[in-house]
Structure formats: structure tokens, C-alpha cells
Amino acid sequence: MKRNLLTAVLMTIATTILFGIIYPLLVTGIAQALFSAKANGQLIQIDGKTVGSAIIGQGFSGPGYFRSRPSSAGNGYDAANTNGSQLGPTNQKLIDRVKGDVATAESDHPGTAVPIDLVTSSASGVDPHITPAAAEFQLSRVAKERGATVDRLRALVAKHTEGRQLGILGEARVNVLELNLDLDQQFPMNKKASIR
């Protein structure tokens, strides 16, 4: 008993040093040396300013942008407070929220059912993606706002669409932040909603 208690204390100290300190610092060192951009969150810099991460979503609601999904992370797309809505399938709050978002989204194509991901909040609250269906649904509105043809915009969406990984894994998806940044580059708006 006494001997095992002594070992328990010593073992806790020794293994904390090995697995709690040496191991993560070793991984950090190698990761920073080999994959520096990835290990630091794939930050996107424009004119020396960080405008986001390539894999963390941002909220977009203006008509000139492709809208991202509803978010329950903090105030919306808070990447230091990630969460989903936690609303159950029969909760009236969920039904009402979706109804409101459907009403907004539907104006793009009145009378057409809205792709489900566009009106449901993601798990992380910072989902960087929408489905190709949700992008296609918004094409005509964005094209009109930006004064671009639908075909040219569709090509831009395709450029930011990732298929299934290795052709098999996951689902096809469109990166909203990268798409909208490219949109600002190629089809700039008349200043109003833009912050730069």
C-alpha cells in the first residue's frame, strides 16, 4: 500500500513530464518546422492585415455576398466561442428560426425550397462551407448586385468548390470566405458595403 502510494505519486510526476510536456512540445516543434502555415491556422493576409482563416467561416448577410450558414457561435461566427444551436428537432424555437431564415433566403428564388444547409446552423458555428446547392441558389442575386453574368459567377463558384476528398470522402463544398474575397477582387462592388 505505502509502496504503491509512493509509486503513484512518482508515476504521476514522471508521466506528466513525459506525456504532458515533452510530447506536446516535441509535436509543436516538428509541426512548426514542417507545416508552419497549417499549424498556425492558415491565416489569410491582405495588405499585411489578417482578414480571417481559410478554414474558419465568417458571417455574410449583404446581398452582394454569398451568404454563409446561420451560426450559434457566440454572437455569430465567434471563433473563440464555438457552439451549435443545441435546439432539438421538435423545439418551436428551431422551427421559428428556420422559418425566418427561409423567408429571407427565399427572396432569391420565390416559391423554391431553400437548400437545407443555408437555413440550419452548423455544429461548430464557424463552418467555412456551404453546399454547391446553396451557392447555386444565390447565384442570380449576387450576379445582379455585382453586375456580373451568372455564367462567370458560376465559374468562380466552381473555382472555390472542393469535391469529395480523394474522390470518395466527405461531401462537396464551397468555401464561402475565399469565394467572397475573390468576388471582391474580380467584381468589386460600388464601395458601399465593403470595408476596405
Add this chain to the structure above:
Amino acid sequence: MTANGWFQILLFLLLVFLATKPLGIFMARVFNREKTFMDPVLRPVERLLYRVTRVDENHEMRWTEYAVAVLLFSMVSMVVLYLMERLQGYLPFNPQKFGAVAPAHLAFNTAASFTTNTNWQAYSGETTMSYFTQMAGLAFHNFISAATGIALAIALIRGIARRQMQTIGNFWVDLVRCSLWVLLPFCLIGALVLVSQGVVQNLKPYDTAKLVEPMRVQKVTADGKAVVDNQGKPVMDTVTEQTIAQGPVASQEIIKEWGTNGGGFFNANSAHPFENPTPLTNLIELFSIFAIGSGLTYTLGRMTNSQRHGWAVWAAMAVLFLAGVTVAYWAEARGNPLLAGTDQRVGNLQPGGNMEGKEVRFGIANSALFATVTTDASCGAINSWHDSFTPLGGMVPLANIMMSEVIFGGVGSGLYGMLIDVVLAVFIAGLMVGRTPEYLGKKIEAYDVKMAMLFVLVFPMVILIFTAISVVHPLGSAGISNPGPHGLSQVLYAFTSGAGNNGSAFAGLTVNTAWYDTTIGITMLIGRFFMIIPMLAIAGNLAQKKYVPPSLGTFPVTTPLFTVLLIGVIIIVGALTFFPALSLGPILEHLLMAAGKTF
């Protein structure tokens, strides 16, 4: 459901199957203290550890000493974690300057949670824990609680395999060899593979990004309530920046799955793009959850000289896994009929289905698969929120935990839980033919069955009693966020997850209260330690028995018939105990949802 979705699910199972034999042989060699190809590097580290911790590696323990060593080690490391949380303000690697984890009941709950391999999280990682606490407190426990679980399973296998012996191995040796050989090398490589896909690994402060489009949002107070003006209209605020949480994530991510721990670095767990950025990382994480549990069935066969028995157990696990994933995938792909005006159908451009609380890159198939796998095992990581699943889709993870997570299971705990069910299956078969039951040449007698029943009964008792109190007393019912039958499901899930040492949640429930922190903390400790004592007692008792050669009346444990009987026992012992509770929760909600009722 789509053909590709099923292809991904079956591909995953194939990978697990292919890893079973090599991993099983490797683990058998490690715990038999035979030579492995890693010895030149790891053996010196092992010897050093024994020297500084005063372990005699040739000492053998009786089951009682083994149990005492497990309990002492768990107790000491739990106290250290508690102190680390409370003192984190004074400790290094804290760029966000987080103070002590408070209140004290949250720190207790978290310490109990990580010590018991549960990783129930009543806190949000990115707003509570310093990098030091994450690495040296939480990720450290991910290693040792996993190693402890595997050591216990090996002790039980030795009990079955040994004849007329008093001892079942040395806990310290099993612990060290498991951590060094089985856990560390895979995690080192796996963490780097995850980083190459985009999982972050750094020690820098959180980044700030200037939003491309400023957001108009409702102003909220610090505790999340909407601020209103004197006419009662919500006050709006403009947000122009996004804070991006960082940290040493990959090193913790990989052991989180490989050790079936499940505690996310971030609140969103494996749904967070920094924890699980691509479908490939998702597959790696899924594989990591099942691999050791699956490999241990082969280790069982090898160490007891009955490889076909190992595969018969594996088959029972695989059948139950497929049943669960089928229901979950079907239910989620059907979507939510209450969401009018939405397109939830499968199309060329979208997977459709119930996307509330799910990520686009994973869609329906990988979300349903992850929910099934994480609760078949006692992992508890999530890549979608189970609280927002359809009623039947959400019942699958709940029912999986209720079957004691024996479907590949938590590392070690899955196998020893399954072997208790095997003892019961053999006992029931013996009753049916009227002979003394035997298991791999050992007579199963009253003492063994009593201990097995103790193991089986502690689990539903603690869940149902605490759930019942929580739903009738305001202390518990105040935390319910989804009204109607779903509210019962939330509370039931919380205590089931705690007792099963799973750690996933119907996370809308407000659990960081004195009531839930304390009761779930106690539930987790009971679910771990009250169950390993009877299990080790069986191990010790079996080890000292004589070998009885199989006769004509022996019920063979290597046949499909045995697999079917074992599945039956698991369902009867697990699911039926909870059937009344399930009827009032998810099943009732499903019927009401179909009738168009909302709450």
C-alpha cells in the same frame, strides 16, 4: 442515404478490420513483455521510468493489489489535475491569461471526468483552459486513463488465460508499456499527419482578424442575455473583428480519439475546423476511436489460445455497430419534417437531410457514422450535435452507451465490459442445457456470476436514480433547454454518458451548476471505479481455477450461435433495462414529431 455514404461507412469498417490482427498481435507481444521492433528506443525509457518511480518490473500482483494500485494512481493524478485547474493563473503557457477554473464544482467535475476517461465537459475549452492545463492536465490524462483502461482489460485476459495462479500481472508495468508502446508512437505520427491536413499546433495567443463584412448582431450581456432598450427592442451592435482561438491542438486531438477520451480542445470538439478540418482527418479520427478496441479482441484470442473466440466477439461487435449506424444514417437522411420551405432531399449538389448542428464537409453520412462510433466506443468526441439529431437518430448514441459501450468500446473498458457479457452469455447457455457453465476451460461459478451482476447492475442504477431526481426537482429540471420529451432525453443522456464514461452530451442541457457538476462527477467515478473492482475480482478468481478440458456438454464460444447469443444478452441487459425511459424520451418524441407536434 446515398451509395457513396454507405461506401464510406463500409470503407471505414474495412480499415478497422484490417488493423485488428496486426494491432492485436503487437499488443499481445507488448503485454507479454516479448520483443518488438520499437524496443531499442523505448526499452531505455521504460527502464528509466521504473527506476525513478521505484517499480520492480518482475513483481506480480494479486487482483487486490492491482486494484489498489489503479485506485491510488487515479486518486493522486485526479488531485493533481484539480490543483492544476485551480492554480492555472500562476502556471506557464497561458497567453490568454485565464484565471482559475471556477467554481470549484466545475474543477472537481472536470478532474473526475478526465481521470475516468469520460471527458465530459461542463466548460468551454477556448474560454476556460490555458494551454498548460490542456497539455499537462487534460491531454496527459487522455494518455494515462486510456493506458489504465487497457491495462485492466489485459489483467482480465490474464485471469482467463492463467491456471491455478494467484496473480494477474503488475499494474505499473502494464501502464508504462501501454503508454510507451501502444499510445505514444501512434500519437506522435498521427498528430503530425493531422497538422499536415490543417489541425493547428502552436502556443501563440489567439489571433484577431478584421472581418470582410462587418456583422450587425444583437448586443448581449456577458451571461448571454439579449440587451433591450426601454421600448423592449433589442439593441444592435456592429462586430468588425473575429477572434480566432489557437493552441496545441493536434497533439491532444490524436490521443483524444486513440485513447477513446473524447474531450475537445475547443467547445465544438471534432466539429471545429481546427480539430477536424477535412474528411480525411475525420476518417483518421474515426479509425483511431475503434482501432485499439478492435485489436484487443485479437489480443484476447491470442493470449487465451482461442483465436476463433476473439473473432466471434469481434463479429458481435461488428453486427451491433452496423445496426446502429444504419438506424442513425436512415433517420438523419430523412430529415426533419417540421422544417417547412426547405429542400432536404438528396441531390447532385447537396446531401440533404437534417443539417441542423452538422457541418457541410461531413454531411449526413459522416455525421451519423461519427455519432455511432463515438458512442459504440466510450469516446464522446462529436463532429455534430446529438441534441439536434432527429429523435431516432439521437436515440442511437443514447442506446449505444446504455449497452455499456461494448461495441469495440472504450480502450480496454470496452473489452472488459464485453467479457462480463460473455460470462453472462455462457452462464445463460449453461442454465439452458442444465450444466455447470464453462468459459475457455474455466468453470463459471456463483462468485463469478455475482460479481458480473454487480458490474451490470451498478450502471443502470446510478443512471436511473439520478435522472429521476433531476427531472422532478427544479435543481435538475431548470437546466433543460429543449422542452417536451426531448427534455427527458437530455437529462437521461447526461447521466448515461457520465456512467458510461462516454462524455458526449445532448449539450443544450445547462450542466455547469452545482447540482449537475457534483452528481455527474459522482456518476463518472462510480461508472469507472465501482465497476472495475468486481471485474478485477472475477479476473483474480478465474486465474486461480483449474483447467477443465472441454467435453460434449461444453457450450462452444467460437461459433456463430455464440455470437448470436452474446448479441441477445447485450440487448437484453443493456437496452431492455432502459426501454421504459427510452419510450418516454426519443420514441415518444419521434411519434409526436411525425404528428406535427412542437414544443
